[in-house]
Structure formats: C-alpha cells, structure tokens
Amino acid sequence: MADSGSKIGEDDEVPGRVKEHLCQPCLSKDKQTVADKFCSTCNEFQCNDCSNVHNVLTILKSHKLVSVNEADVASISVKMKALDLCDQHQHSFEFFCEDEKKLCCSKCAIVNHRKCHSVVEIEKIAGNITSPISTLGEKLKEAKEAAESVARHIRSSKNQLAQDIKEIQVKIIRMRDEVMKMFADLEGYVNKRAETLQKETLENLTKKQTQNEKDLVDVTSCLETIESIFKNGTPVQKYIAEQKMESNVNALCRNIKEECQNLEKVNISFQFDETIKLPPLPVTEHVSGQLQFKFHHQGDVNSVNMMMKLTPVSSIDLKKTGDDIDDPLYTGIDFLPDGRLVAVDNTNNKCIVYNEKLQKVGSYQLPYKPLSVVVVSEEEVAITRGENYNIEFLHVSKCNEISSSRKCKVKTKYYSICLKDDKQFVVGTYDEPRPVRIVSLTGEEHDFCVNFPNKSYSIDTSDCTYIKSSDKVVITSRDEHTVFIYDIKTDTRVVVKDDQMQKPRGVAVGPSDTILVCCYDTKSIVQITQRGQILSSFKLDMKWPLRVCVSRDKSCLVVMSMCLGYTNMQKFKIS
Structure with a gap:
C-alpha cells in the first residue's frame, strides 16, 4: 500500500502540521x-x-x-x-x-x-x-497458497470425477460388446450343433422310414395273396399257403411291432443356465456390478487399534546336522496348542518338534518330501506331500514322540494347508486350475462356491489361509506381488497390491483376524485388514522370509526363512 510508510493520523486541515513519510x-x-x-x-x-x-x-x-x-x-x-x-x-x-x-x-x-x-x-x-x-503479508501469502492448493485439489477432483465417469461409460460399452460377442458366439455354436444334430437325426429317421416303407409293401403284398387264396383257392391251396407264408407273416409282424415300440418323438430346444437372468426383470436383478463411491480419510481409530507390535523373543539358525543329507529347508510350520512348534524339512524328509524356547525336542524321519504341515488337534498333525497324492497324519505325543497314524488318498496336488473347521481343511493347490479346495479329514474333496480365476500356480508360488469368523479365503501370489481376499458368502474379492508387499509368500491369520503376510523381497511381515488396508509393515532381520505361523492365543508369532545353506527361525511376542 502506497502510504504504509507515512506517519499515520495527519490531517491536511490542521494548520502548522508537516507530513513526514518514511522510506x-x-x-x-x-x-x-x-x-x-x-x-x-x-x-x-x-x-x-x-x-x-x-x-x-x-x-x-x-x-x-x-x-x-x-x-x-x-x-x-x-x-x-x-x-x-x-x-x-x-x-x-x-x-x-x-x-x-x-x-x-x-x-x-x-x-x-x-x-x-x-x-x-x-x-x-x-x-x-x-x-x-x-x-501480515507473509501470513496472507501462506493463506493464498493454501487456498490455491485447495482450488487445485477441487479442479483435480472434478477432472478425476469426469474421467471416472468416462471410464465407467467405456467399461459398460466394452461389457456390452463382450456380451454381444458372447451371444454371437453362442448363436454360432448352437446353430452349428443344431444342424449337426438335425443331420444325424434325419439320417436315422430316413433309415427307419425306408425300412417301414419296405415292411408296408411286404405286408400289403402278403395280405393281398392271402385274401385271394382264402376267397378263391381250393383247400389244398389254402393249406399250402398257410404253411408257406406263416414264417414270413410272423417275421413281418415282429418287425412292425418293434418299429411301434421304438417310435421316438424328436424335439430340440435350447435353455439358458438358470443363473442367467434376462429382462423383463429389473436391471439390478440381471446385471452384475455396483457403482461405488469411495471417500478416503487419513487415519482410522479402529485400524490403529488393530495394529500389532512385534517384540523379538528368540532366534536360531538351522544348520545341517549329523543325520541330515543336505542343508535344511523348512517349508511348513505350525503351533501346537501347548506352545510347541512342529515343522517339516523338505530336503531331509523330516518332521521336527521345538519347545517354546526354540530348542529341538523331537524328530521323525519321513519316507517322502513334506510340503506343509497343520496342527489338527492336541496330538495330531497333517502333512501334505509332493508325490502319491496323499495327506498323512502323524501323532505327536506330549513327550515329543512322533509316529505315523493314518493316510487319506486325494486326487489333487496340494501344497499349503490350514484348518477350516474340526472336520475339514482348506488346501492350496499347485499345477491345478482351482487354486483352493476343501478336503475333509477323511479325504473327500470338493470346491468352494466361488468364482476363482482359472489360474494354475506352480509349486511354492502361492499360499493360502482361511478366516473362520468371516468365511474368507486369502491367497498370496508371489509372481503377481498380490494378495487376494475372497468373501465366500458374497462371491466377491479384494485385491491388495502395495510397494511394501513384494513377492508375498506365507500367510497366516493374526490378531483381530487381520492377515499377516511374509514378503520375500522386502524382508518383512505386512499386516492387512480384511478390507485390504495395510496396517503395518515390520522389517525382519533375516533373509528371504518364507513361512509365518501364529499361536492359538494370538500372543506369539514365528517366521521361517528359506534359503539352502541359510535357514533361520525367529519368534516374536505380539502386542
């Protein structure tokens, strides 16, 4: 302002007063x-x-x-x-x-x-x-910058909203085109199949028609002969005709009777699967999908309350011992109800028991390469194996004695395994089009009522777990750097990708039914909510974490690393 340097309060009408202005x-x-x-x-x-x-x-x-x-x-x-x-x-x-x-x-x-x-x-x-x-000018400049930032944010939000609307329209058009193409393909397939069926059926009917016409001619001819002889023939001629034609008449009657018994009415129709719903139902009844608005706020009290803190308790390096053929490679681990740990060594074909201080207290030689292990009850564990399509059950006594108890034959290659309830497992597959299946404790196999993608994982590229309280299946995909959370009740899924989560491997259910994921490349344990929000990321002092398991009371966590020649097991207290 021009006169900000002048002396304030001067009045031209006051005589004798001289104005002074400051530079x-x-x-x-x-x-x-x-x-x-x-x-x-x-x-x-x-x-x-x-x-x-x-x-x-x-x-x-x-x-x-x-x-x-x-x-x-x-x-x-x-x-x-x-x-x-x-x-x-x-x-x-x-x-x-x-x-x-x-x-x-x-x-x-x-x-x-x-x-x-x-x-x-x-x-x-x-x-x-x-x-x-x-x-004051500086304050106003700061306020102006903040206001301009708000204006830029509003403009950006408006532009993004317009872009989102355009993308929705494009998506709907693309979906419509895909549906139209699907029906065009369906029309071509059905027409081609109907023509083939028509051709095959017409050939069969033509054969029957030709035979019927021949039988009709023969019957008519025989009938005319018999009627002529019956009216005009002598007794001798009638007797000869009866003896001569009886077998022919009987054969004709049998043929025609068979034709009558084998008569078929030919119909062909086409029906949609009952899951496909078409108008005049309301659009919300036959179109799958939702329009969603999401507002993101910084901070969530409930999420903060679910965040876990890990305190190191103990750690051991696992090295080759006298009875080992090769360096150990632990591919499965789980807590027994009393706090002991059971693990499987893939390279040395062993099942091993550790006490609460991570001291080895029991071992059992297996005749196969184990893949994963889950505790079934106080003294029983189940192990998946890399051959023969079996799940084997072992008895683990309170005195750490291990023995084989039974096997159940299965038809699918299973890697990871966890309990669904007291009668069933949830198992992750490999080299199979269905990534996750359900297997009973007696070996009966069936699928979830979920539209899983038709994707096959190779061995050790995926792991799974099950959240009983919400009926959800969690699948990790190492090569996609992604965690999928499937809601069985609604047949929907949440896809979780984040820079903190590179090459996710083992997965377990943690405190407050959050999801704990071992991340191979970032050397960390990442905690995720069931909605896909990342709560925390805990850096591990180990190379290549592979498996994670949580105690029954959610108070302890054990992480296992994977590397031939360097296998490490660490135990943490959860708070």
Missing part, C-alpha cells in the same frame, strides 16, 4: 529513514539512496519520480481502500486505545474512550511497531 524499502529492512521521493510507478515512498536505483537499472528509468512534497496525497491515500477511516464517523484514525485495543478517530476518543486510561496518538507509537505489516 518503504528501508522499512522492509527494519530501518526508519525519511523519504525524499515518491515513485508513482512503484507506488512507494523512497529515500535518496533507494530511489537512485532508478538511475542505474534501465528497466526503471521510465518510472516517474517526484519529490515527497509534489506527491498527490489524495491519490495515494485512496490505496488504503478506506482502511484508515472510522466505520462509524468516517474520520481518519488518529488514536489507539491500549485498554480496549481499538483504533479511534477524534470523535471516538472523546465519546467512547474518555474513561479509558491509555489513549495514545498513533503517530507517536507507529514507529515502535514490533510486528511490521510485512508479517
């Missing part, structure tokens, strides 16, 4: 210097030193400089935009009431503030301002 560039440097010039282009009062820059810089030489006395005060004061006028009396502010912290004109000082103890002239205190007006 505004000097004021910005916290210096008070009397102004000698006024630049109408810069709209500033300036001292001689500051105004000399107009003679140095070419770009400023066109500015109009006049002495302070020649400055048009009226035109300058208007820049205040009436800020220096009292709203009530429209007089210039001359005083400041320090008691009420208010600016006053001469009338305000007499009428409203005569009882106040400290009413001072603005002219006397203006030079003692500790917070120059430039501070």
Whole structure:
C-alpha cells in the first residue's frame, strides 16, 4: 500500500502540521529513514539512496519520480481502500486505545474512550511497531497458497470425477460388446450343433422310414395273396399257403411291432443356465456390478487399534546336522496348542518338534518330501506331500514322540494347508486350475462356491489361509506381488497390491483376524485388514522370509526363512 510508510493520523486541515513519510524499502529492512521521493510507478515512498536505483537499472528509468512534497496525497491515500477511516464517523484514525485495543478517530476518543486510561496518538507509537505489516503479508501469502492448493485439489477432483465417469461409460460399452460377442458366439455354436444334430437325426429317421416303407409293401403284398387264396383257392391251396407264408407273416409282424415300440418323438430346444437372468426383470436383478463411491480419510481409530507390535523373543539358525543329507529347508510350520512348534524339512524328509524356547525336542524321519504341515488337534498333525497324492497324519505325543497314524488318498496336488473347521481343511493347490479346495479329514474333496480365476500356480508360488469368523479365503501370489481376499458368502474379492508387499509368500491369520503376510523381497511381515488396508509393515532381520505361523492365543508369532545353506527361525511376542 502506497502510504504504509507515512506517519499515520495527519490531517491536511490542521494548520502548522508537516507530513513526514518514511522510506518503504528501508522499512522492509527494519530501518526508519525519511523519504525524499515518491515513485508513482512503484507506488512507494523512497529515500535518496533507494530511489537512485532508478538511475542505474534501465528497466526503471521510465518510472516517474517526484519529490515527497509534489506527491498527490489524495491519490495515494485512496490505496488504503478506506482502511484508515472510522466505520462509524468516517474520520481518519488518529488514536489507539491500549485498554480496549481499538483504533479511534477524534470523535471516538472523546465519546467512547474518555474513561479509558491509555489513549495514545498513533503517530507517536507507529514507529515502535514490533510486528511490521510485512508479517501480515507473509501470513496472507501462506493463506493464498493454501487456498490455491485447495482450488487445485477441487479442479483435480472434478477432472478425476469426469474421467471416472468416462471410464465407467467405456467399461459398460466394452461389457456390452463382450456380451454381444458372447451371444454371437453362442448363436454360432448352437446353430452349428443344431444342424449337426438335425443331420444325424434325419439320417436315422430316413433309415427307419425306408425300412417301414419296405415292411408296408411286404405286408400289403402278403395280405393281398392271402385274401385271394382264402376267397378263391381250393383247400389244398389254402393249406399250402398257410404253411408257406406263416414264417414270413410272423417275421413281418415282429418287425412292425418293434418299429411301434421304438417310435421316438424328436424335439430340440435350447435353455439358458438358470443363473442367467434376462429382462423383463429389473436391471439390478440381471446385471452384475455396483457403482461405488469411495471417500478416503487419513487415519482410522479402529485400524490403529488393530495394529500389532512385534517384540523379538528368540532366534536360531538351522544348520545341517549329523543325520541330515543336505542343508535344511523348512517349508511348513505350525503351533501346537501347548506352545510347541512342529515343522517339516523338505530336503531331509523330516518332521521336527521345538519347545517354546526354540530348542529341538523331537524328530521323525519321513519316507517322502513334506510340503506343509497343520496342527489338527492336541496330538495330531497333517502333512501334505509332493508325490502319491496323499495327506498323512502323524501323532505327536506330549513327550515329543512322533509316529505315523493314518493316510487319506486325494486326487489333487496340494501344497499349503490350514484348518477350516474340526472336520475339514482348506488346501492350496499347485499345477491345478482351482487354486483352493476343501478336503475333509477323511479325504473327500470338493470346491468352494466361488468364482476363482482359472489360474494354475506352480509349486511354492502361492499360499493360502482361511478366516473362520468371516468365511474368507486369502491367497498370496508371489509372481503377481498380490494378495487376494475372497468373501465366500458374497462371491466377491479384494485385491491388495502395495510397494511394501513384494513377492508375498506365507500367510497366516493374526490378531483381530487381520492377515499377516511374509514378503520375500522386502524382508518383512505386512499386516492387512480384511478390507485390504495395510496396517503395518515390520522389517525382519533375516533373509528371504518364507513361512509365518501364529499361536492359538494370538500372543506369539514365528517366521521361517528359506534359503539352502541359510535357514533361520525367529519368534516374536505380539502386542
């Protein structure tokens, strides 16, 4: 503002009073210097030193400089935009009431503030301002930047909304085209199949028709002969005819009787599968899909309450021992109800038991390569194996003695395994088009009523677990860097991808039924909600974490690394 450097409160009508203006560039440097010039282009009062820059810089030489006395005060004061006028009396502010912290004109000082103890002239205190007006300018600049940021955000949101709407329209059009193509393909297939059936059926009917016509001719001919002999023949002729034609007549009658018994009515029809619903049902009944609006807020109290903290308890390195053929490679691990651990060593064909301090207390040699293990009851575990399509059950006593108890034959290649309930397992497959199946404890196999993608995982590229409380299946996909959460009740899924989750491997159900995922590349345990929100990521001091398991009371967690020659097992307390 042009007159921000002038002494405030002067009035042209007061005789004998001389105006003094301060140099505004000097004021910005916290210096008070009397102004000698006024630049109408810069709209500033300036001292001689500051105004000399107009003679140095070419770009400023066109500015109009006049002495302070020649400055048009009226035109300058208007820049205040009436800020220096009292709203009530429209007089210039001359005083400041320090008691009420208010600016006053001469009338305000007499009428409203005569009882106040400290009413001072603005002219006397203006030079003692500790917070120059430039501070207000900085605050306003910050506010302006924030407002502009809000404006940019709103414009971006509007543009994104328009883009989302366009994408929905494109998606619907593409879906319509795909459906139309599907029906066109279906029409071609049905027509071709119907023509084939028609051709085959017509050939069969033509054969029957030809035979029928021949039989009809033969019957008619025999009937005419018999009737002629019966009317006109002698007894001898009648006897000969009866003996001669009886077998032919019997054969004809049998043929025609068979034709009557084998008569078929040919119909052909086409029906949609009962799951396909078409108009005149409402659109919401026959179109699968939802239009969703999602609003994202920073922070979620419930999510914060579910975040876990891991405290290291113990750690051991697993090395080749005297009875091992090769370096150990543990591919499965689970907690027994009493806190012991049971693990399977794939390279050395072993089932091993550890106590709560991660001390080895039991071992059992297996005649096959184990893949994964799950605890079934207090003294029984189940193991998947890489050959012979079997799930084997072992008895693990309280004294850490292990023995084989039974086997159940299956027809699918299974890798990961977990309990669904007290009668069934949820098992992850490999080299199979169905990624997850259900197997009873006696070996009966069946599928979930879920539209899983027709995708086959190779061995050790996927793991699965089951959340009993919400009837959900969780599948990790190592090569896609993705975790899939399938809701069995609604046949829907949540897809989780994040930079914190690279090459997800083992998966387990953690505290508050959150999902814990071993991430191979990021060397971490990532905690995810059932809605797919990442709650926390815990960096591990180990290479290549492969498997994770959680104790029954959700108080402890064990992570197993995977690398031939470097296998590590770490135990953590969960809080």
